[in-house]
Amino acid sequence: MAERQNLSEHYWSSYSHAEKAGLVRSVRGAQGGYILAREPAEITVGDVIRALEGPIAPVSCVSEEAPGKCDEADYCITRTVWARVRDGIARVLDSISLADICLEAEKAQQRTAAARFEPEAEH
Incomplete structure (x- = not known):
């Protein structure tokens, strides 16, 4: 692989x-x-990212695990924005399984194979 x-x-x-x-x-x-x-349908892209790269977080202060220390956390106006970005990314990554990716790869291979056999359009 x-x-x-x-x-x-x-x-x-x-x-x-x-x-x-x-x-x-x-x-x-x-x-x-x-x-x-486990079965590919039981493993999400989020699982893989977390295992290989660590917690999903655009900035350390909103880490999924132990948030990074920040002296301004109590009054930081962008922290909630970053937390929402983190949650959105995690939601998308956790909604895609390895089975989904395999299916997309098969579709892409079929499109590629079909494109090779289509006659070129005349201009």
């Missing part, structure tokens, strides 16, 4: 984080590697 998606070795090493998060499990042996620990 890493080769197919042109992922760097650094990104590939993030699989240990995904394993700790319960998204993948390692399989030992000659045909070993990593496989999903």
Whole structure:
């Protein structure tokens, strides 16, 4: 999968984080590697982002986990804006499953294959 998606070795090493998060499990042996620990429909893009990148937050003071320390948090006028941005991003990421992405990839491949066989339009 890493080769197919042109992922760097650094990104590939993030699989240990995904394993700790319960998204993948390692399989030992000659045909070993990593496989999903749950069905693709049960894993969201948000789950993957959180496992590989950490909490979803545009700024640290509205982190999903422990909010960053901010001396101005009690009267900051932009904090609520950033919290709403965080919530919107999380809502979208949590609404898309790996199964959804696989379906989109299949559709894209079908469109690409169909485009290769369509005769060019005459001008």
